[in-house]
Amino acid sequence: MDGNRELKCLFTFAEADPVGQGGDKGPGVASAAEDGNGDPTDDDEDDEEDGEADSGGAAQGKKTIGWSTVKGYVTAVTDLWQQQQLRGVNSDPNPRQGAVGQLLAVEQLKENERKRTQHVDRGIGTHMDGYSREQMRAAVDHFITRNSDASLRDCVCFLLSHFALLRGDDLRPIELADIHHLEMRNEGLSDCFAIMLLLRHGKTNKHGRVEFGSFIRNKDANICPVGFLAMYLFSRFHITGLPAPDFTSSDRWYPLKLFRATKGGSTTKAIIYNTQLDAIDDAFKAAGIVGSAKTHLARRSGAQMAELGGAEEGQVRRAGRWNSKVMESCYLSAIPREVLRVHAGFSREGGSYFLTRDVDVREELLKKVFPWADDWDSAISSGKTANGTRVEVNIAARGFIRLLLRLRKVIVQDAVVLRKSFPKWFVWSHSLFSDPLFLQYERDLLPSLDSPAPSDDRIAQVLPLLAEQIASSTAAMQQAMAAGFVAVGAQVASFSQQQNLVFAEQRKYHDTQMQALHQHVNALSGMFMGALSALSPASTSTPRAAAHGLTSSSAAVEATHLSSSDTAHPSSHSITSPAPHSTILPITLQPQRTASPGAHMGPPAVPPVGAIGRAAGDEDVERGQEQMPAFEQDRNIASVGQLWAEWEYGMGGRPSVAEMDSRWGNKWRTKDTHRKHYARRINIITKIKSLATERHTSCEVIAQQLDSARTDEKGKQISLF
Template identity: 30%
Template sequence: VFWRCLNRLRAGQERQGGQQGGSAQRSRSTETAEGEDELEEVLVSEQKLVTYLNCFVLHKNPRIGDEGVETHIKAMVNLWETQTLQGRNSFPHPRDGALIKAFTKALRTGRSALAAAKLDDAWKHSLRDGYDPDEHNKISKWYLGQAVADAQGSWARARFDFLMQHAIMGRSEDLRNAKLSSLYLHSSRPQASKAVVVSIKHSKTNTEARREFGIAARHKNEDVCPIGAMVFYFFDRFHVKKESFPDFSSRAAWYDIQLLVDEDERGGVTWSDQAKILRKAFEELNISSSKLTHTMRGAAARHAHEAGCSESSIRIHGRWTASGDQLIERYLTGIAVQPVRALSGFSISGGDHYLPRTLLDPPNDLARKLWPQVDEAETAVRARQAAGGEKDEAALAFLEMMRWLRLVLLQDAALLSTTYPSLPIWSMEPFTSTEFHAFRSALTTTISGTPHPLEVTVTEIIPRLGHALADLRSSVAETTEAFKQAISTQQAENDRLRLSFETAIATLSSSIERHDRADEARAMTQQVIMSSITALASASSSLESPHTSQHEQQQQTIQLLVRLLSNSTVSPALSGPPVSAATVPAASALSSPLSGSQSLELTGITPTSSSPSSPAVLSSSAAALTGPAPISSLVPPTTPLVPPATAPCPSLPAAPVLLPRTILCLAATVKTVNELAREWYEGRDGYMGICARLLAKDEGLASKGAAARKQICRWRRVIAVLEELVAQRGWRRPEAVAAIDHHLKHEKYGLRTLADQHLAKDETRLAWVQALLPPSSSSVSGS
């Protein structure tokens, strides 16, 4: 309508401006008039939507909230969708544009700035926005107080509206749009606890008629019970206000009856009707809230959360679940027990549901005075269904609920009539009857004389707890005694094991000590034998004799002795009693001349793991092996090497003990040909040369396996080239070593590269040797 009026104003302005243009202008005015019907069609666009909100909605109500603006936007979007489906609107979606987003953002920002400029109450939108449980009770009592002062007002309806919306976390339209046919009774299991369910098919977020439910149970406190408020509202509606009881002859006769009705028009209430009374209650009770009819939804959610309800259960109870959830819509039906318990004043875990006012049911004759049409209507509906007529399960459910509400009204009235004796309804039947007074007296007497079930349970449990505690003490005493005995037994076992370990450790220490003394004696014996062999080798080298086969055999024998002794185990600590000559018989045997037919038999020497002897002994033995001196004329020395058995042998100085070195250990220190030649021919640091160890078949060199054998192979290639230069080229060994080292330094590679890449094959080795020789030598050799 706004845009049609605006279009007409624009068309009128164009017609007035065209009157000065003669016949042409008149014809143009005629065309405009003919196209006036086309101006009536308004196509929704984003720009028109913003103009409508700014010039019409805000101009009409400058203080409209975000929800109101969003409602107008949704209406325009629905119109755009209808026009688009009809193929008459080609404009883009009005909500997706930047203009509408900027407008709504500016609207919220401006409203916040306006509130700050006007110094609005900062208490709003805080954590305490709305009402707490105590204020919830005050609001309900305020409605009862207003009913006392004004009997003709709609206080019963307003109280029911407030308490029921709080119980179901409802919006204002949830009850405003509800029908009587939307109500029915639900009973929980396994303990029977009845609750009233409101079917909500349409709401602000439910535009697709999803199945949603609001559920409320009787409150522990009758002052704030939503079911009691509903039954008092029904009594006010059908008894006090004399509204006709619903006609259940057909579905059409009662399905459209509203749950909340206006007293004057007997039609549905409006938002203003709800807000007017609620605003007055908040003002008189000094309750600050940023919302009005939506306050109950947020306050109930906070109360349930403070009571310990889970977020998911609050979402289900308050119908905040997303659309399309098949589990909730079709199977769980949107009912959560925890919020129902919490908003009824009970623990969310259950087990404490107890209503003292339900201890006694009113007599049937007294109950039938309330809505006497219930029994007749139920009989008629069942008879119609039995005769094959229209089936109406909703009518039977509503009548069942009304029959139960009779008991609720009488039970709550028995207590409220004492608390609020000035309410006008107590002057009406059936509350003025003797049956009601008798029932009220009996109920109050029963309540006062009946202990709480928790007290009964505690009274019964205490003796049982006493017996259980006595049994527990006896069991604990027996367990403690058995535990002490087990500890004593374990302590004795530990002492026995400790004594056994100490004895074993002492025996082991003694054995190790004896073994050490035996090793020291063996080391002394080996030293004496090495001294004898050294003296023998020295004497053999000082004699001159022809080189005979006997001499070669003696030399081999001495070499064998050196190798065997070098492989013997020498103890690191050479301390102990002095060794006499009698303990080493082999020394005297070695001092006599050796003949070719004699075989040297070493007794008392047991080769074990490889361990070198003293450096002095090994060096002298190596010198004796390299010299060609004969030993055929060897005679014993004039001074005996070993003193007589009667004279004690002085203790020998401790010689340094060297660990065996493998080829890989040597490779870590050998970097040049000079170092390799020294290790190969002479040895170093008291060790024999590699050549001598190879001749003696020393297995310690290649103890690291394939890597050691490969390293020996590399060094053999280098030594072979060195010996070739000495034997065939006439070079001296130092000159050949220096030449090879100079060449390696100039070419910038080491021994490994030389052996693997240049000396591994004959052709590469020959080429490398030719490159090493001077030009003159290589030309001569080539010719």
């Protein structure tokens, strides 16, 4: 039958309740809920399982349906339609559309009208429909004062329903094989672990889907679910006399129920609903708790307290297994850490977990609790007992045994607190609590619980409180810093992109300039080699720098000024033949002088000695008695940049060469060595000025580029002097 044909019956049932009265679940109760897309949400809206008394139900013998039942039918039929759609056997539209949607709207209006006309309690389903933490303590006190193993069992049922957000149908079928623990790191100064309940059966889990319930040790030992569960297991195996489970094979211990029925002494039969209901009802009356539900009220109040404690909605959903995802049920631990922290009395941010009663216990005392657990742990790990009996290597068995080993310390530590609160409890009749080791531990621990401890112990207690404040401040700072980093990162990325573009353009321009400089150097070298080929062997002693890779311009300048100096002082040189000098004079790089108009590429003309004397005399007359400073160019300059700095600005506190030329002409370099030194460098200065004019840049930049161009392919620098 397809989904739409199923809904035809739904209208017939709905017509049987013309005023919307009755409802099989009573006021404020819904057996199923679903959002508009057909996704299940909370299907246990405050309903009481297994036939709990219904104050707003229909009269006995008359069966009518109301809003919650209609909604449940629509949910079931919609789910059937979705499955048929996935299999490709139903092409009808979604059953919720059209008439069904109108039916739901009408039934909801009827339900609201019925509640108004019947004056249904408006506090049902609100935050008032629950209990406080103080009332929860009062309920626990009631269970303990009944002073029996059965009352301890009922107390554990109540606490697990609250802290693990369990329904009664989830809780009662739990077996020993469904319990293990999981270590929780970085929760605070005290070691933290969570009790994990494996839930494969329940009201909304009929097909064995893997779900989890979890809880941790509470700051208050009087309502700690871990402590009371440990005490219940201690009572089971140490006081009531039940034997330890046989872990040799799964079939020997898997059927053992956690919450066993006391009548008949069976360990494989769980308590029934009425047993749990009666115990909860008595406790609620003793604690003054009034609610619309009984066994389900703990689940609701647990969710409300988690929300009021600051846990996020998603964490509460995970804790109560509302809309559990496939990944959580198959791969993840499904631990709602925020809910567990808030339930235990700590900050939801984490890092503040600290129990004052968590003080180390001597190993000799611990081994007296579940003494057989160590042997079974070794046997399960090795696959055989000490006497050679084969043992099934079972993951669940190892998990339960290691949980018992973890609970040893919990029993000893919580017993110190509970003995003070409930001194006449039946559990204290066991010999463990009269053992000298335990009594000594109790004497050592009680003072630290009653009064603040000095020094390190007091600091350890204060640190968690500080950590809670620091955690909230740190979270806010980190959020603000993260937002700032995002903005700064965007600006840095934009700036970096712009810089890359600028660097690319600069690199391109640099490569172009270097290529042009290399061409100029090659041209100068070619001109110089041509000049050398025209020289006689006798005149090649002066241009010896050509053997070291000098540029043609420097060599030509040197040759030209040698000829001038020989004319003025023929006795100061070994070269006596005028013919070679006459051949050098035409090679004064006249083409370079014409290539750059206005630029003086050649060396200055050297006038005759008489002309020099006359010019000097005239200059003395013009300058009067002003004395020319002693000046000599620096012969240790090794780069073009230094040469230009000496020419333009001066070095070592001396005036610049350009200033000396401007003020004194060639008077400061009358010596032959000064003139030769000047002649070798003036052509480079002239070339720098010429290139700067051509390329519309500064002479300093040209000097740097010339220094770069001096490096040949082998990494050696060509001398320019």
